[in-house]
Every structure is written in structure tokens, then in C-alpha cells.
Amino acid sequence: MADLKMNLAGIKSPNPFWLASAPPTNSGYQVQRAFEAGWGGAVWKTLGDPILNVSSRFAAVHFNSQRVAGFNNIELITDRPLEENLKEIYETKKLYPDHAIVVSIMVEPKQEKWHEIVKRVEDIGVDGLELNFGCPHGMAERGMGSASGQVPELLEKQTYWVKEVAQTPVIVKLTPNITDIKAIAEAAAQGGADAISLINTINSLIGVDLDTWNTIPHVGGKGAHGGYCGPAVKPIALNMVAECARDERVGIPISGIGGISNWKDATEFMLMGATGVQVCTAVMHHGFSIVEDMIDGLSNYLDRKGITSVTDIIGKSVPNYSDWGNLDLNYKVVARINKDVCINCNKCYIACEDTSHQCIEMLESSGGDKYLEVREEDCVGCNLCSIVCPEEGAISMVELENEHKSMTWNERQAVIGTLGK
Numbered sequence: 001m002a003d004l005k006m007n008l009a010g011i012k013s014p015n016p017f018w019l020a021s022a023p024p025t026n027s028g029y030q031v032q033r034a035f036e037a038g039w040g041g042a043v044w045k046t047l048g049d050p051i052l053n054v055s056s057r058f059a060a061v062h063f064n065s066q067r068v069a070g071f072n073n074i075e076l077i078t079d080r081p082l083e084e085n086l087k088e089i090y091e092t093k094k095l096y097p098d099h100a101i102v103v104s105i106m107v108e109p110k111q112e113k114w115h116e117i118v119k120r121v122e123d124i125g126v127d128g129l130e131l132n133f134g135c136p137h138g139m140a141e142r143g144m145g146s147a148s149g150q151v152p153e154l155l156e157k158q159t160y161w162v163k164e165v166a167q168t169p170v171i172v173k174l175t176p177n178i179t180d181i182k183a184i185a186e187a188a189a190q191g192g193a194d195a196i197s198l199i200n201t202i203n204s205l206i207g208v209d210l211d212t213w214n215t216i217p218h219v220g221g222k223g224a225h226g227g228y229c230g231p232a233v234k235p236i237a238l239n240m241v242a243e244c245a246r247d248e249r250v251g252i253p254i255s256g257i258g259g260i261s262n263w264k265d266a267t268e269f270m271l272m273g274a275t276g277v278q279v280c281t282a283v284m285h286h287g288f289s290i291v292e293d294m295i296d297g298l299s300n301y302l303d304r305k306g307i308t309s310v311t312d313i314i315g316k317s318v319p320n321y322s323d324w325g326n327l328d329l330n331y332k333v334v335a336r337i338n339k340d341v342c343i344n345c346n347k348c349y350i351a352c353e354d355t356s357h358q359c360i361e362m363l364e365s366s367g368g369d370k371y372l373e374v375r376e377e378d379c380v381g382c383n384l385c386s387i388v389c390p391e392e393g394a395i396s397m398v399e400l401e402n403e404h405k406s407m408t409w410n411e412r413q414a415v416i417g418t419l420g421k
């Protein structure tokens with residue numbers, strides 16, 4: 001069986017699966033049960049100055065038959081006293097010395113405030129700190145969370161203040177509510193962060209009740225934007241992780257978060273540069289026990305591939321991710337329909353006819369059977385027909401022999417630039 005142990009900037013855990021800082025890590029009782037279930041680490045629910053939470057705070061998007069395709073919350077950081085949290089963190093660490101306990105912290109953007117919280121948390125013995133610069137609501141209105149996390153200079157300065165006193169590794173958690181994630185990740189690295197984690201939640205409003213005209217959720221008739229997470233945000237999170245991983249100016253380990261629900265999601269994040277992953281929504285939906293399948297799935301995958309340590313997959317897909325200008329303009333795929341599998345629903349025909357390149361022909365055999373065939377010379381290989389096709393294996397995207405040499409847009413522009421010189 002492959003070795004699943006991981007080491008994120010010096011923070012070690014028996015496997016790469018951590019709980020993200022959120023309701024599942026709100027107390028010692030929960031984190032201890034999570035470790036028993038198999039989680040390798042936990043980032044404790046964010047500690048800071050006492051706050052008040054509102055009632056009615058979660059909502060979800062159920063998409064067709066999938067419940068909780070997206071999840072939204074207007075919850076703030078912990079509403080439990082600091083002393084109580086610190087006592088439970090201490091007890092949990094004593095009981096589970098080999099598991100990773102990272103404590104998420106968030107305070108006002110003042111040097112003395114950061115120094116004080118870092119010392120208090122580290123005094124009880126933790127494996128690392130995570131700075132929450134991502135919370136998009138409530139705390140942001142007070143200058144904390146994403147209000148700091150959206151301004152590179154503020155994030156860099158506060159990371160630096162933490163590093164002035166921190167004895168354990170410091171992970172900076174990033175907000176996705178920003179135009180260029182790399183700018184903020186670079187600021188974290190510049191401030192001395194040992195690692196970054198991303199993403200926190202995305203600004204969102206789940207919906208509006210058509211009868212009452214209230215927002216969903218609402219608090220006594222008033223709503224406020226919340227933070228979106230769960231399966232719906234995975235592609236956004238994966239891209240942001242990949243962008244940071246291939247940015248040499250970031251250059252520090254990454255803890256991947258956002259829509260991870262199973263071992264496949266986790267493996268994708270690791271292939272795209274994450275050293276380990278954190279999970280929140282999937283655990284809120286299904287409970288701690290999902291980690292069993294995550295561990296089994298990842299182990300089996302590594303064994304199938306003949307890989308002996310999970311660390312060997314970190315970043316393996318990063319070289320395959322680039323800018324559009326580096327893609328080969330001469331690479332060509334076309335759609336091919338397998339008549340034996342096709343159920344003649346015509347979804348592909350309509351998609352191509354109405355919204356792509358009108359290159360699927362409706363034909364009739366000599367026996368009078370109707371069938372569809374792609375006119376390959378006109379097919380641009382957009383994939384749309386294969387995406388809308390409900391029948392597995394009915395459409396394959398097939399690579400055509402390339403008669404031209406590979407030529408990217410950037411190479412083409414360079415050649416054009418030399419013409420006439």
C-alpha cells in the first residue's frame with residue numbers, strides 16, 4: 001500500500017486529508033471524532049475576538065437530482081470563548097500527537113493584536129497557524145478577512161507581523177474574491193508565509209423567494225451576501241491553485257480547498273500542485289466518514305499506478321497547464337458517433353446545428369434506418385455534442401493525424417513579427 005503521509009511546510013499528517021476551518025472543526029469533540037474517522041489533520045474554526053452570529057445562516061443550490069451542488073453561508077468565525085477553544089485544542093493535540101492541528105486565526109489589522117493571538121495559540125502547542133484573510137462577510141466589514149485579503153500590501157504586512165513572532169509554520173488562506181489570485185499569493189510569499197491555502201468562499205446570493213421576495217437565506221426579512229462553496233466552486237478553486245502553483249514568484253507549498261468531495265477531486269488538486277487538501281462542505285453534507293472512501297480511493301489509485309508515495313504526484317500536471325497563447329493551433333480533434341451505442345435522441349444534432357458548426361448530418365440507411373454522422377472536415381472539435389450526449393460511449397472525440405507542424409499563437413505572432421524586417 002502506498003505511503004499517504006504528507007508534510008506541508010513542516011506540518012506532518014498521516015494522510016493529505018484535512019478538515020477545513022469551518023463548522024466541522026468547531027470543538028474538541030468534533031475534531032477528535034474526525035481523527036478517529038481517519039482525517040489526517042484539521043484546521044480549527046477561526047479564533048479571534050468574540051463575535052455574534054445570526055440565526056438562519058446556511059442555504060444551498062440543489063441542481064436537478066444533486067442536493068447541495070453549491071452551499072452558501074453567512075456564518076462568522078467561532079462564537080465560543082477563546083479560553084474554551086484553547087483548552088480543547090490542547091487536549092486534542094495531547095490525544096492525537098501525530099495528527100496535524102492547525103489553528104485558524106483572524107484579528108484586526110494591528111501588529112500588537114496579531115502578536116498577542118499568535119503567542120496565545122502557540123503557547124498551547126499547535127502544529128501551525130492559518131491566517132484567515134478570506135472570510136467574505138461580517139468580518140470584512142470590520143477590516144478583517146477578505147477586506148485585508150483583497151489588498152496585497154495589507155496581507156503582506158500582516159503576514160510579516162505574524163512571522164515576526166510565530167514559531168510554527170504559517171499558512172495564509174486566500175480569498176477568491178479578487179481579480180488575480182497570483183498577486184495576492186505573491187504578497188503572502190513576500191510577507192514570509194510558509195504556505196498558502198485556497199480558496200475561501202466566493203461572494204454569493206443563493207436566490208430570492210418568489211412568494212415573499214426575501215433573500216435566501218434571510219434574517220428576519222433582511223439578507224446579506226454570503227460565501228459560496230461546495231462542488232460548484234471546484235473548477236474555480238482548481239484553476240486558482242494551478243495558477244499559484246505555476247507562478248514561480250509564489251514558490252511555496254499549497255493546501256488546496258474548494259469543492260473537494262472525494263478522492264478524485266483531491267487527487268486532481270494534488271496533481272495541480274497542492275501538497276494536501278482541506279474539505280468542508282462535503283463533510284457538512286455527508287459526515288466525517290467520507291474520509292474512509294477518500295483514503296481507500298487514493299491508496300488504490302496510487303497502487304494501480306505503481307506510485308509508492310502520495311508526495312510523488314504533487315504538481316505532476318502543472319507543466320501541462322499554460323497560457324492560451326502556448327496551445328498548438330494545429331492540433332485537431334473531431335467528433336465520431338458510434339451508431340451501435342447511439343439512442344437517436346438527437347441532442348447532439350440540435351446542439352451542433354443551433355449553437356456550433358452545423359456539421360452533424362441526419363442520414364438514412366438503405367434499410368430506412370435514421371442515423372447521424374459528423375462531417376469531419378467541418379467539425380471544429382468543440383466537444384459540445386459529446387458534452388450534451390446522454391449515452392456513454394456514443395460520441396468519441398478523436399485526434400486526427402496532424403499534417404502541419406505544431407504552431408502556437410505566440411510562435412505564429414513571433415514569425416509574423418519577423419516578416420518584413
Ligand SMILES: Cc1cc2nc3c(=O)[nH]c(=O)nc-3n(C[C@H](O)[C@H](O)[C@H](O)COP(=O)(O)O)c2cc1C
Nearest residue numbers: 020021022046073199200229230258259279280281
Ligand atoms: C458554514 C461555513 C463556515 C465557514 N467558516 C470558516 C471560518 O471560520 N474560517 C475559514 O477560514 N473558513 C471558513 N469557511 C470556509 C471553508 O473553510 C472553506 O474554505 C470553503 O468552505 C471551501 O471549501 P468547501 O468547498 O470544501 O466547503 C466556512 C465555510 C462554511 C460553509
Ligand code: SF4
Nearest residue numbers: 352379380382383385
Ligand atoms: S465537436 Fe462541435 S463542431 Fe464537431 S460535431 Fe460536435 S458540436 Fe459539431
Ligand code: SF4
Nearest residue numbers: 342343345346348389
Ligand atoms: S446525443 Fe448521443 S445518443 Fe443522442 S443522438 Fe447524439 S450521439 Fe446519439
